[in-house]
Amino acid sequence: xxxxxxxxxxxxxxxxxxxxxxxxxxxxxxxxxxxxxxxxxxxxxxxxxxxxxxxxxxxxxxxxxxxxxxxxxxxxxxxxxxxxxxxxxxxxxxxxxxxxxxxxx
Amino acid sequence: xxxxxxxxxxxxxxxxxxxxxxxxxxxxxxxxxxxxxxxxxxxxxxxxxxxxxxxxxxxxxxxxxxxxxxxxxxxxxxxxxxxxxxxxxxxxxxxxxxxxxxxxxxxxxxxxxxxxxxxxxxxxxxxxxxxxxxxxxxxxxxxxxxxxxxxxxxxxxxxxxxxxxxxxxxxxxxxxxxxxxxxxxxxxxxxxxxxxxxxxxxxxxxxxxxxxxxxxxxxxxxxxxxxxxxxxxxxxxxxxxxxxxxxxxxxxxxxxxxxxxxxxxxxxxxxxxxxxxxxxxxxxxxxxxxxxxxxxxxxxxxxxxxxxxxxxxxxxxxxxxxxxxxxxxxxxxxxxxxxxxxxxxxxxxxxxxxxxxxxxxxxxxxxxxxxxxxxxxxx
Numbered sequence: 214x215x216x217x218x219x220x221x222x223x224x225x226x227x228x229x230x231x232x233x234x235x236x237x238x239x240x241x242x243x244x245x246x247x248x249x250x251x252x253x254x255x256x257x258x259x260x261x262x263x264x265x266x267x268x269x270x271x272x273x274x275x276x277x278x279x280x281x282x283x284x285x286x287x288x289x290x291x292x293x294x295x296x297x298x299x300x301x302x303x304x305x306x307x308x309x310x311x312x313x314x315x316x317x318x
Numbered sequence: 319x320x321x322x323x324x325x326x327x328x329x330x331x332x333x334x335x336x337x338x339x340x341x342x343x344x345x346x347x348x349x350x351x352x353x354x355x356x357x358x359x360x361x362x363x364x365x366x367x368x369x370x371x372x373x374x375x376x377x378x379x380x381x382x383x384x385x386x387x388x389x390x391x392x393x394x395x396x397x398x399x400x401x402x403x404x405x406x407x408x409x410x411x412x413x414x415x416x417x418x419x420x421x422x423x424x425x426x427x428x429x430x431x432x433x434x435x436x437x438x439x440x441x442x443x444x445x446x447x448x449x450x451x452x453x454x455x456x457x458x459x460x461x462x463x464x465x466x467x468x469x470x471x472x473x474x475x476x477x478x479x480x481x482x483x484x485x486x487x488x489x490x491x492x493x494x495x496x497x498x499x500x501x502x503x504x505x506x507x508x509x510x511x512x513x514x515x516x517x518x519x520x521x522x523x524x525x526x527x528x529x530x531x532x533x534x535x536x537x538x539x540x541x542x543x544x545x546x547x548x549x550x551x552x553x554x555x556x557x558x559x560x561x562x563x564x565x566x567x568x569x570x571x572x573x574x575x576x577x578x579x580x581x582x583x584x585x586x587x588x589x590x591x592x593x594x595x596x597x598x599x600x601x602x603x604x605x606x607x608x609x610x611x612x613x614x615x616x617x618x619x620x621x622x623x624x625x626x627x628x629x630x631x632x633x634x635x636x637x638x639x640x641x642x643x644x645x646x647x648x649x650x651x652x653x654x655x656x657x658x659x660x661x662x663x664x665x666x667x668x669x670x671x672x673x674x675x676x677x678x679x680x681x682x683x684x685x686x687x688x689x690x691x692x693x694x695x696x697x
Contacts, residue, residue, distance in 0.1 A: 227493070232377065232379030232673075233378060235494065239489065274497070278485075279488050279489050287379045293672035293673055297671065298591055299593065302602055311603065311608055
């Protein structure tokens with residue numbers, strides 16, 4: 214078992230507009246890409262539960278050509294979009310946190 | 319030269335500030351320049367009208383809209399596509415100064431005006447708008463050269479210390495985008511599923527196969543609206559005492575109760591909002607924070623948003639003092655719960671905004687929505 218953080222060469226989150234966030238998990242090679250892309254620990258269900266959002270609003274998109282898995286989900290902070298009261302991460306750059314410790318076989 | 323979105327926000331004051339800078343530079347350099355200025359601010363009456371006709375739809379994730387939010391917006395801009403920019407280019411102006419514009423439109427306008435394939439033009443533009451962010455090593459502030467022809471386009475960084483690779487260019491399609499295979503613009507969508515990337519020399523990448531799917535009329539443009547939610551005052555402090563760190567939640571609720579009791583009869587609770595952020599514990603992720611380890615030191619930010627700045631400052635003063643002296647079970651630090659690094663301790667922010675609009679609006683006439691004015695500056 215390896216944590217997603219140790220496996221990935223890039224693990225980043227960012228706003229995709231003021232109401233969505235997107236997370237890129239870039240893996241170093243095809244073998245580790247397949248480990249993540251096929252892992253039951255890295256599924257729509259586990260991710261939606263880590264972020265407390267409805268599974269129907271989470272997309273997990275494998276981008277095989279560049280050994281990357283992309284996750285797009287609603288922004289959880291801010292009452293009405295990025296920068297509004299209650300926001301803790303205006304650019305969404307540290308919201309990969311809940312995925313860091315996911316263990317992949 | 320094309321400049322946009324002027325001053326980032328692309329509203330009227332931002333365009334005007336950028337124009338003043340241009341005028342000053344032209345005068346200092348003894349240049350006479352024709353400047354085509356395209357405004358992108360949209361009157362709330364126009365938006366309200368469209369809303370009543372059912373011509374406005376939310377972007378994914380955007381909350382519902384109502385008339386009050388439209389009319390109380392401080393400012394609404396529309397993201398122009400390539401049409402207003404091509405119109406400005408055709409005037410032969412030396413400088414085009416655009417208000418809010420789609421990032422890709424700024425780079426796609428020239429190749430589209432010359433009749434190149436929109437799939438290639440928009441894809442190239444989408445990569446170029448981030449400069450050398452698609453290079454290795456990546457840098458958003460360095461230059462990228464794009465050359466387009468009828469079969470594809472070629473990208474290379476101008477800095478010899480950087481290169482583009484097929485992977486680095488392909489990976490850029492991920493950046494700040496919800497979908498890595500689709501670029502959505504007002505004119506249509508670019509489908510990247512058949513796109514091919516190849517290395518043609520040490521630093522250059524050739525791209526082909528990006529396919530344009532035109533949007534049938536009516537066109538829709540994206541609106542961004544901002545609305546004031548209040549005014550902010552904050553204080554920053556640190557906790558080092560182990561019992562304080564273990565009891566932060568109890569201290570917070572005690573401070574809130576004390577403040578509420580003092581404010582009752584003077585201010586309605588709808589006139590202010592109090593927030594505690596505990597850096598080192600869970601300030602960034604809040605209830606999503608998976609780590610439960612106990613830190614030896616915690617940074618505390620108390621954030622108050624008030625209906626006016628006076629209210630924010632008054633409430634903050636009360637909450638700060640109440641936090642500093644809040645009693646709790648097992649307290650040893652009876653002279654104060656927090657280390658205040660600054661005197662005076664409180665800081666005022668600025669107006670706090672929220673997105674009133676992040677919606678698409680059907681439009682039939684880009685010319686009136688994004689008016690063009692040509693002026694001569696410098697000389």
